Amino acid sequence: MTFILSIFAGRLIQMQGLDSKVYEAAAADQRLHTEEIPAKRGSITDANGHALAVTVEARELAIDPSKVPAADRAKWTTVLAKQLGRTEQEIAAKLARTNTRYQLLARDVDPLVAGQLLKARVPALTAKQTYRRLYPAGDLAGSLIGFVGDEGKGLGGMEQARNTVLAGRDGEQRVETGRDGQRIPMTSSRRTAPVDGRDVRLTIDRDIQWAAQKSINEQVREAGADSGTVIVMDVQTAQIVAMANGPELDLNNWRKAPATAYVNKAAADVFEPGSTNKVITAAAALEAGTVDADTVFEVPDNIKCADRVLRDAHAHKPERMTFRQAVAQSSNVATVMAARQVGSERLFRMLQAFGFGTRPGGGVPSAEAGLLPDYKNWSGSQSCTVAYGQGVSVTALQMASVYQTIANGGVKVEPQIVAGTTDPSGRFVPAPAGKRTRVVSATTAKEITTMLESAVGEEGTGQLAAIPGYRVAGKTGTADRYDAELGRYDGYTASFAGFSPADKPRLVVLSVVQNPKKGHFGGELAAPVFKDVMTFAIKSKKIPPTGSVAPPVRTRAGQ
CATH class of the missing domain: 3.40.710.10 (DD-peptidase/beta-lactamase superfamily)
Structure with a gap:
């Protein structure tokens, strides 16, 4: 027993003394996560300041299918499909992927809708703050203005031509999280604020x-x-x-x-x-x-x-x-x-x-x-x-x-x-x-x-x-x-x-x-x-x- 205990003691000395910094760094890497803070995209207006393209707050909803109980899957499928405007077949397919820890449910979700789903306590549902692009005038000067893709970049027209001005610069935040992805209270964090995009005024009336x-x-x-x-x-x-x-x-x-x-x-x-x-x-x-x-x-x-x-x-x-x-x-x-x-x-x-x-x-x-x-x-x-x-x-x-x-x-x-x-x-x-x-x-x-x-x-x-x-x-x-x-x-x-x-x-x-x-x-x-x-x-x-x-x-x- 003395021999066995000496082996344990030696291993503890190696881990806590000689290799402690290695394990400490590995643990920190597991806890530290970098979160992107999106910048708000600038508006496009006509010559008189009327909005042709604007950015409003939205949510990106995701779920961990492995944490949704099989017995409740049909119930939550119906709730999510109704609130997100998706088909039940689409949502059911995502929730069925229990071998994954992350499934994106929807982008550009209205904050009120996201809030209602979180209050409903959908298992393992997470909401990330984002922005969505709206075009109040519909097809007015549509091909001239262009549009923004899912990655937030302009894909045509002025949205693409002036993307650097409109997009701004995203910020980031480094935080410590536990195994469930939740932030650990009282831990340190580092934040770089985003720089919002600038507005572009066209000569169009x-x-x-x-x-x-x-x-x-x-x-x-x-x-x-x-x-x-x-x-x-x-x-x-x-x-x-x-x-x-x-x-x-x-x-x-x-x-x-x-x-x-x-x-x-x-x-x-x-x-x-x-x-x-x-x-x-x-x-x-x-x-x-x-x-x-x-x-x-x-x-x-x-x-x-x-x-x-x-x-x-x-x-x-x-x-x-x-x-x-x-x-x-x-x-x-x-x-x-x-x-x-x-x-x-x-x-x-x-x-x-x-x-x-x-x-x-x-x-x-x-x-x-x-x-x-x-x-x-x-x-x-x-x-x-x-x-x-x-x-x-x-x-x-x-x-x-x-x-x-x-x-x-x-x-x-x-x-x-x-x-x-x-x-x-x-x-x-x-x-x-x-x-x-x-x-x-x-x-x-x-x-x-x-x-x-x-x-x-x-x-x-x-x-x-x-x-x-x-x-x-x-x-x-x-x-x-x-x-x-x-x-x-x-x-x-x-x-x-x-x-x-x-x-x-x-x-x-x-x-x-x-x-x-x-x-x-x-x-x-x-x-x-x-x-x-x-x-x-x-x-x-x-x-x-x-x-x-x-x-x-x-x-x-x-x-």
Whole structure:
């Protein structure tokens, strides 16, 4: 017995004396646990502070199935399924996994619901404090705002683009717990406080965004179109007042939507613009001095270009047209004739100056650059078709920027979508103004404006865009639509771009309807959307009519 006791004594000396620190560290590792303290995500608001994305407190519920008595499993399955909005089959499957110590039951649980379940004393139920993301406006600017995944990271739109600002930094807490996972009282803990995310204020106006979405959705349905887009932009600042897509993504049900709905088509979808692009050809011709608004062309209804014969939208006998009349009536042939006097290189440089072929700045998520082939690689017919918007591809955002430049006296301003953010103290910090670049002279911009005003007049293709009491300048567009899935041209893109008041521009509105089945001209499909949205916007912004009338201009040859 003395020998045996000496062995025990030696082992005790080894454990408590020689190896005590090793065992003490191992025990501490078993007791110490690090708990994450989530940061509260910042809000996304419209220009007036109305919430578009907010974070509220929630709970994450988990259970240890091994501690739920088999006899009570059916009872607790019913209770949990009812309170959490899950099926009994789903909950029963989790509780049946008795070989595990942890099963996640639900995230984003309302604190009141979690409190009721804890009071009901569901065995081994634990609740962890978290946050959940809510979108009070549903599908309003859905694909622009984006959404947050289960891990708390932005997965699209502004949520992803500004994730670093919005997310903040999680904190942590190290505590000592017993075998049952409960904290041991009176033990030490170490806590690093979380840093909450900052708010992001957009330039979007909630009311105008709603009107734009309503109008484009109605037109998409009536025309049997695939999709549509509307952009409203402030002329002087290039701030985006509305960026609407139809149909739009419902942020409160984003998991049920197809992946194609996640794309902000207004900034990402690329298409051939058609006749809305003729303002750039006009700008190149006026800047080069080869053509002015009163230059007269002898215009047939077709023109040969390399191996192709290009035609106007409607057949007509050869007629004398002023360049202003050609723009108002959207003559492809006259536009090609003017472009030939400009030359491919100068036209290409003008397209570049207006922003084609480069991604717009200003922080718009998913903004694409479009496609502008080098003029040296243009085919024989492409050197003509580019003049009227075929053979070059843009986004709706890029085309809206073109008309902002004309309306702003020839000065292009980098489009802006973020009005500012809050700093760590909660003070609002405005975003820097967009970069300003002069593209064409003020004289050229004014001359083009008179042409665009004629295009909305009695002899123009954009008559349905006219707004009683207001002077409107704009241009229709009807282009063959390239279908990437089919690998060929199929259907049309109908569009209208313009601004008002024409003599003192405040707002630009661009509307695009993709692949309509009932009609296809921009003047009949996109112009009415422009009128609806612009009318609502100028009333919402309290923009009064200027009271002036359009000056008399020569529209027809011989006048």
